Amino acid sequence: MTDRRFAGLLAGLLALVLLVSAASLAVGSTEIPARRIPALLWNAGASLDRTILVDLRLPRILLAVLIGLGLAGAGTAYQGLFLNPLADPFVIGASSGAALGATLAILSGWERALGVGALPLSAFLGALAAVGLVYLLGGRASPLGLLLAGAAVSTVVGSLVSLLMILHDQSLGVLFNWLLGGLAASSWRQIGYGAPMIAAGVLSLWVLSRPLDALALGDDTAASLGLQASGFRLAIVLAATVTTAAAVAMAGIIGFVGLMAPHVARLLVGGRNSRLLPTSCLLGALLLLLADDAARSLAPPQEIPVSIVTSLLGGPFFLFLLRRSRPAGKLP
Amino acid sequence: MSGATRGPGRSLLWALAGLLTLAALFASLGGSARAAPTAGTSLPRLVSLAPSLTEMLFALDAGDALVGVTRYCDFPPAAKRLPRVGGIEDGSIDFERVLGRKPDLVIAIGEGQERTVSALRRLGQRVEVVPSQTVDDVFRAIPRLGDLVGRRAAAERLLADLQGRFERVRRAISKVPPERRPRVFYELWDQPLMTATRSTLIGGLIERAGGRNIFGDLGGRYPQVSPEAVLARDPQVIVAPDHHGGPIDARTLVERSGLAGVEAARRGRILIVEGNVVSRAGPRIADVLELLAHELHPDLVPAPAGGGARR
Amino acid sequence: MTPRLAARGLACAYGARTVLEGFDLVAEPGTITVLLGPNGAGKSTALRALARLLPPRAGAVTLDGREIWRLPRRSFVREVAFLPQIEVAAWPMTVEQLVLLGRLPHRGWLLPYSARDHEAVAVALAQVELTDLVRRDLDSLSGGERRRAMLARALAQEARVLLLDEPGAHLDLRHQTELFLLLRRLTRERGVAVVSSLHDLNLAAIFADRAVLLSGGRVLAQGAPREVMTPELLRAAFGIAVEVIPHPRNGAPLILPVFSEAGAGKGLEAPAGVPAPDEILRPAEVPYER
Numbered sequence: 001m002t003d004r005r006f007a008g009l010l011a012g013l014l015a016l017v018l019l020v021s022a023a024s025l026a027v028g029s030t031e032i033p034a035r036r037i038p039a040l041l042w043n044a045g046a047s048l049d050r051t052i053l054v055d056l057r058l059p060r061i062l063l064a065v066l067i068g069l070g071l072a073g074a075g076t077a078y079q080g081l082f083l084n085p086l087a088d089p090f091v092i093g094a095s096s097g098a099a100l101g102a103t104l105a106i107l108s109g110w111e112r113a114l115g116v117g118a119l120p121l122s123a124f125l126g127a128l129a130a131v132g133l134v135y136l137l138g139g140r141a142s143p144l145g146l147l148l149a150g151a152a153v154s155t156v157v158g159s160l161v162s163l164l165m166i167l168h169d170q171s172l173g174v175l176f177n178w179l180l181g182g183l184a185a186s187s188w189r190q191i192g193y194g195a196p197m198i199a200a201g202v203l204s205l206w207v208l209s210r211p212l213d214a215l216a217l218g219d220d221t222a223a224s225l226g227l228q229a230s231g232f233r234l235a236i237v238l239a240a241t242v243t244t245a246a247a248v249a250m251a252g253i254i255g256f257v258g259l260m261a262p263h264v265a266r267l268l269v270g271g272r273n274s275r276l277l278p279t280s281c282l283l284g285a286l287l288l289l290l291a292d293d294a295a296r297s298l299a300p301p302q303e304i305p306v307s308i309v310t311s312l313l314g315g316p317f318f319l320f321l322l323r324r325s326r327p328a329g330k331l332p
Numbered sequence: 333m334s335g336a337t338r339g340p341g342r343s344l345l346w347a348l349a350g351l352l353t354l355a356a357l358f359a360s361l362g363g364s365a366r367a368a369p370t371a372g373t374s375l376p377r378l379v380s381l382a383p384s385l386t387e388m389l390f391a392l393d394a395g396d397a398l399v400g401v402t403r404y405c406d407f408p409p410a411a412k413r414l415p416r417v418g419g420i421e422d423g424s425i426d427f428e429r430v431l432g433r434k435p436d437l438v439i440a441i442g443e444g445q446e447r448t449v450s451a452l453r454r455l456g457q458r459v460e461v462v463p464s465q466t467v468d469d470v471f472r473a474i475p476r477l478g479d480l481v482g483r484r485a486a487a488e489r490l491l492a493d494l495q496g497r498f499e500r501v502r503r504a505i506s507k508v509p510p511e512r513r514p515r516v517f518y519e520l521w522d523q524p525l526m527t528a529t530r531s532t533l534i535g536g537l538i539e540r541a542g543g544r545n546i547f548g549d550l551g552g553r554y555p556q557v558s559p560e561a562v563l564a565r566d567p568q569v570i571v572a573p574d575h576h577g578g579p580i581d582a583r584t585l586v587e588r589s590g591l592a593g594v595e596a597a598r599r600g601r602i603l604i605v606e607g608n609v610v611s612r613a614g615p616r617i618a619d620v621l622e623l624l625a626h627e628l629h630p631d632l633v634p635a636p637a638g639g640g641a642r643r
Numbered sequence: 644m645t646p647r648l649a650a651r652g653l654a655c656a657y658g659a660r661t662v663l664e665g666f667d668l669v670a671e672p673g674t675i676t677v678l679l680g681p682n683g684a685g686k687s688t689a690l691r692a693l694a695r696l697l698p699p700r701a702g703a704v705t706l707d708g709r710e711i712w713r714l715p716r717r718s719f720v721r722e723v724a725f726l727p728q729i730e731v732a733a734w735p736m737t738v739e740q741l742v743l744l745g746r747l748p749h750r751g752w753l754l755p756y757s758a759r760d761h762e763a764v765a766v767a768l769a770q771v772e773l774t775d776l777v778r779r780d781l782d783s784l785s786g787g788e789r790r791r792a793m794l795a796r797a798l799a800q801e802a803r804v805l806l807l808d809e810p811g812a813h814l815d816l817r818h819q820t821e822l823f824l825l826l827r828r829l830t831r832e833r834g835v836a837v838v839s840s841l842h843d844l845n846l847a848a849i850f851a852d853r854a855v856l857l858s859g860g861r862v863l864a865q866g867a868p869r870e871v872m873t874p875e876l877l878r879a880a881f882g883i884a885v886e887v888i889p890h891p892r893n894g895a896p897l898i899l900p901v902f903s904e905a906g907a908g909k910g911l912e913a914p915a916g917v918p919a920p921d922e923i924l925r926p927a928e929v930p931y932e933r
Contacts, residue, residue, distance in 0.1 A: 030429070030431075030432045048431055048432070051455055055455050169554055174444055177421055178422075184422070185423075213744060214744050217741075218731060220696055224724065224725035224727075225747040226719075266735070270735065303426070
């Protein structure tokens, strides 16, 4: 694919994201005619419709885009780092760490003491701590070591969370809801905290595209090309983890986006990370937008947890693409 | 150009076009009636986020003030006709619907609704949190609700009535020493076997009805227990809610849980109660109390008037 | 001008296990130096030490007299390219992407590739005859094609010193020969210095300017191929009896394993049907089966 064609594709995806975002403003259990939306947005007059649009729907849409971007970016980075097509943003412990952080926040009453912000903050720190532990244990040497340590830490921490949940079952419901992941309580404040982190993380990953490519050739080759493999590996893990931790802190654990978006993007633009990353991020944003729209439209007023929708939407779609493009049956 | 980039390119475009159509479809889905019938002029427009609160409001003769309730609000029957705004937990409550009802006041129970409460408040909606988990919560909630809706007199009457009934039961069983109070096992669920401790509503009611909850001392609220533990503590009465995943009768319950050996099973002292009532900290807790007390001390407490919550 | 890569008294170890000792080498510009020896003799270790991948336990490696570990990595890799024995790109990558990565030492990891980079890639691909396969995914290539792609990556680095570990592995006879012809051209025309390990002794004999024979982590002999590849030294290194005869065309040593030798040396019993040593035929007399 030539550079020009790629630029065209990227622009097309961006336009699509903007289009679907705008269309999503009309999605919700309160009927607001699409015609009125632009007027409502620009005129500052207070009204219920405007509150719904500006304080409920708009942050939610923005958050869906951000989180889709972030999770897809992190997933792409981890798949490239571990050379593992099944890697997703949570493969080295971010999700279990976040769950532990959230559990501790709920059980220790920090939330009651420090306000609603305590939960996301704990989740964020928990995710970082877990990945940090994995990094120390797994040794900075090899990606395989990281993967194995990630599996071990995830299992142990996850069991710890389950144990705490059982012993303190009055908070079970709250935690469960949070774990399932959802964009219902999106707020501008959340976006204020999370957006810079996700933006910084994704941009860093894009900047590190070429080292990510080189690392795939093995540490020796990377070193012979002038890259210090362990240093760049750390940088990539750090950027991806901050992104994932921010995403989880804002909306719980939303699966599948980070796994699927890179694969679809790879089918479109190939494996070179400088192209793969932005494509994957935009696809992730698109997927999460559509999934969230479906999540709140399918059975109003109930909201289906968005993870379920991403899997239901994404899975068959991805299988369809896979069959169409790789008749030899090899994994991309 | 390698085949890998051409093949899915076109099908992807088609698929994305399809998705876009779907998105447009979603945009046209949903949407509930916006204009709401005005409530009585003296009553504020209320949205209740819990069935217990709904019941209390109806008991205060403020049912007309409600313009939105949860989908679990089914008592009294008039509540079933009210517009639904969602479930009772964070994530299942639709903010747009809540706001769309244009309430003057949203009343929440708080627990499990923290995110919803803070989000609604951030959007400028007045929200009052009225906990209702225990018996004492109910006694505190009723006057508070009375103040919030301007039904203070009704609240005082209701409170007096409920407290009176509680007091009568208390006096009736006061002479029974603790060791003579029947051992009670509350079976919340059979697989896994779960019970309720003293810190729950039903746990509190069992104690006030003159029973000894065999697992009252455990930590948590609805812990899992083993059948051996139940057999070891040999309850004399088993109480169970009727929503065990399907209609249930005493015999099936005992068989499924493997409790055939306990005294309660041998003597047939198994009480099935209406699940919704025993888990709602609302005005009907007095009914439950009287039912339990009569079952535990038939000679001291008369059978409740309307059959109560027995099933 | 081509820098001079040299090792003096080099010793390397993995943990407590010493795998190379007393290794001296000078990669003279414009020459091909081959490292010979059985598996485990230390050839790969020596190459990795020369490539600044393995710090020495003793001794030093210098580039134009300066110790390479004191040099910034970036300037070192511009001068010295390394092709490992196994380079796995497990992830889908096209030939072009792989060879472009060879420009990292010059371009850095941040800036987009320039026309100059693409030019270097085109030249490298032409040198290994992979120009037609430039857009193909690596995993759709044959083993030999993949090896040539990796070689192209090393060539695209435009380094003046090439360190190659078994570059001829998986290549068929023609491509092996063409590879070494290419290396010879690079040394003669551009003054590139090549240090390569090689299993094929005959190829080494034809193309090498210098040979280093390793065994058990030590250098058994070093010098012109003719001096190093004697039956005695080769038997000492490989533990197998060989006969060395002059190549009929150019007189270079041809090494042939001997299956059994009455009296001296270790040998294997010839399997049935294989001629006994006195019956080894000269190449011109081998009958062809159709």
